[in-house]
């Protein structure tokens with residue numbers, strides 16, 4: 472297994488380009504199963520998760536070609552069964568259920584296993600499929616959904632932790648080929664949901680209200696091929712901004728949608744950093760002293776759970792007491808024990824982290840546990856005195872395209888040691 476070594480304390484400066492969004496690309500690639508015709512998706516990030524998704528599509532019978540960031544998929548014929556071996560590596564593989572149900576009127580997909588950031592049920596996805604007229608059975612570790620026909624319905628997808636992103640995607644992808652009109656109440660408003668809806672509309676779907684809590688989907692008989700550019704990754708953008716905040720003399724991230732990153736830039740402004748934004752770039756620079764903050768993770772447009780770990784790393788060395796409350800995945804604090812090994816003072820009280828800023832962090836061997844927790848450890852390593860060795864780097868490779876190379880471009884002393 473590869474490791475990343477970071478020799479901390481080097482200031483970052485300059486600019487980097489943000490890659491296409493992982494969480495947009497995954498459901499958009501799954502949506503190509505909805506048509507027999509060719510689809511071309513550009514700016515697909517080079518990540519293990521997007522590779523897994525392409526393997527799943529190929530297993531289901533699609534012809535897949537990838538040249539750099541451009542992926543071509545032709546799903547002339549599709550199988551409706553995705554076994555454990557094919558889907559187990561990535562929880563987001565559940566988002567093939569919706570398109571398979573839409574296209575084949577049945578799908579058997581192995582259920583994703585547990586996940587380090589929490590329980591991650593799919594009950595809301597299944598509730599949506601049932602509302603469209605599908606029968607749902609869970610047996611032998613698989614979920615099986617089938618319907619002689621799908622019929623539009625009014626569905627409320629809001630759960631006790633708020634809306635569901637992939638649940639909204641999944642139900643939307645099944646509903647585009649249902650008979651009649653579907654209304655999704657309590658829909659997720661994340662930019663990735665809007666990106667998927669835009670792609671589906673290019674394929675001939677009739678979806679209105681994406682980006683609001685109420686989506687209206689008028690079913691159509693068939694979809695056709697389409698081309699699409701995936702939106703920039705707002706979480707990668709936020710992660711680099713935090714790197715700039717922790718170690719920057721001033722850095723600029725380019726090819727970004729500033730509006731999508733607003734909750735993070737607002738949080739960084741409140742901490743005392745100077746942020747400048749234009750439509751497609753954001754710069755961050757120190758602005759004198761920094762102040763602690765209180766943050767609560769919320770569905771978009773609130774502060775994203777996917778930036779919580781990185782902010783923990785930043786606030787670890789921000790003088791004063793900061794408080795973060797995790798409302799989406801209350802147990803998503805695997806990074807805290809590792810940050811403490813680097814000298815951070817963090818107390819966990821249920822889903823709340825109370826962070827007492829320290830003067831310095833110290834390099835240490837640390838273990839990545841999930842994607843965003845790993846990013847937080849890399850950020851802490853950039854700031855720390857001495858060398859930090861991050862193991863289990865495959866978590867990072869799931870969701871950050873060439874993270875170590877991009878940080879090197881900004882002046883970080885970071886190297887990958889091949890396992």
Ligand code: EPU
Pocket residue numbers: 493494495497563589590591592593594595596597630631632633634635636637638659663776777799800842843870
């Ligand atoms: N939930 C349910 N029932 C469901 C579905 C979700 O109770 O049927 C709960 C979840 O347990 C959680 C909350 O609802 O408490 C929100 O979960 P959501 O369904 O929105 O998460 P997701 O769609 O599975 C996506 C991203 C995650 C991101 C979350 C929240 C992808 C591939 N994944 O997951 O991204 O944290 O939305 O914004 O889009 C990451 O990139 O590191 C990552 C984990």
